[in-house]
Amino acid sequence: MLRICSYFLIYVIVIAPTFAVEVTPMVVTFSPDSRSSNASSLVHNQLPRDIAFDIQIYEIDFSQGTPKLISLDDSPLWVFPPSLFLQPGQSQQLQFRWLDKKLPSTDKSYQVSLIEQPIAKQSINKQSQLTMLLNVNLIVHLDQPRLVPKLTIKEPHVEDGFIVTEVLNEGKGAGRLSDYEIKITKNKTLSDRILKDQLKANGYDVFFAPHSTSVIKVPMPQSLQEGSLNHLRLVLAR
Known part of the structure; x- marks a missing residue:
């Protein structure tokens, strides 16, 4: 099922100005027909606490003037791992590949959203503190050399x-x-x-x-x- 969202946000919400979740790079471009493609981003937890993310993938529709996000339940863009758990100072690599046997008829763009999930094992003291859950978004572009802009x-x-x-x-x-x-x-x-x-x-x-x-x-x-x-x-x- 596809759900069309009428907003397009690329943002990082942080708890304090000195701490953040860093994603490098935040914009990834790769060719879907390249089997040797090693497209990836590195997610680094600079926060002083554990953090867990589920990953949601959206296709970006640019055709209506204002970009719109289309939520994909069965995305042809493969993102691994599908969820993350990072302790303070830890890093994890996200890998991107094109799974569909059929190449898209046009170059495509996707937003990969890391949506923070509550951690059940957090101590009572930590749970009593006000904690803002984070959304971290990055962009993945598919670039096919045979397709050109006009x-x-x-x-x-x-x-x-x-x-x-x-x-x-x-x-x-x-x-x-x-x-x-x-x-x-x-x-x-x-x-x-x-x-x-x-x-x-x-x-x-x-x-x-x-x-x-x-x-x-x-x-x-x-x-x-x-x-x-x-x-x-x-x-x-x-």
């Missing part, structure tokens, strides 16, 4: 010193802004360019899911700070 860039506008536009991905493959060189043109003349990974190095990247629309914001070049901004265009080049 991007269409809509009319840009300027907003607070940024060139803002929507990017429509009509392809079956996913992509990222950091995969492309960004060319900024005015009156069909090249005004500036942003190299691949240049924005990502400053902490900014955008994921282009199949059959979805995303918004990108590119810093306005100094050469375009003054004068008319008519006939401004962005071009994404591999």
Whole structure:
């Protein structure tokens, strides 16, 4: 049975600012047709108490504008182990594999949620204290080399010193802004360019899911700070 959730959250709730449950990496990308794939994340308990998690898997639907989570009772994405118990300072590796014999027709994305469960053996003293149960979420992207994005860039506008536009991905493959060189043109003349990974190095990247629309914001070049901004265009080049 599928249950559609109208929210999409990636968050970590911590009890105190000096303690946390650390997941590295929090975004995993792998090819489902690679038998030698060793996709994994490491979960480390930095809390001063035992912690137990059950794992829930959601498919992420990007097609409706706002991403939605679809809860999967029988997920083709295999996550092992299906539950975790970590004492203070302990770590556990989560492994990811594609189980279905049939490859998906488009690149897929999943949210893997670690949902904390109460521990029955906690001492009475610990049980009497207020304890917030944690939700820790990570993202898994399936990337198939045979599937490619097909991007269409809509009319840009300027907003607070940024060139803002929507990017429509009509392809079956996913992509990222950091995969492309960004060319900024005015009156069909090249005004500036942003190299691949240049924005990502400053902490900014955008994921282009199949059959979805995303918004990108590119810093306005100094050469375009003054004068008319008519006939401004962005071009994404591999």
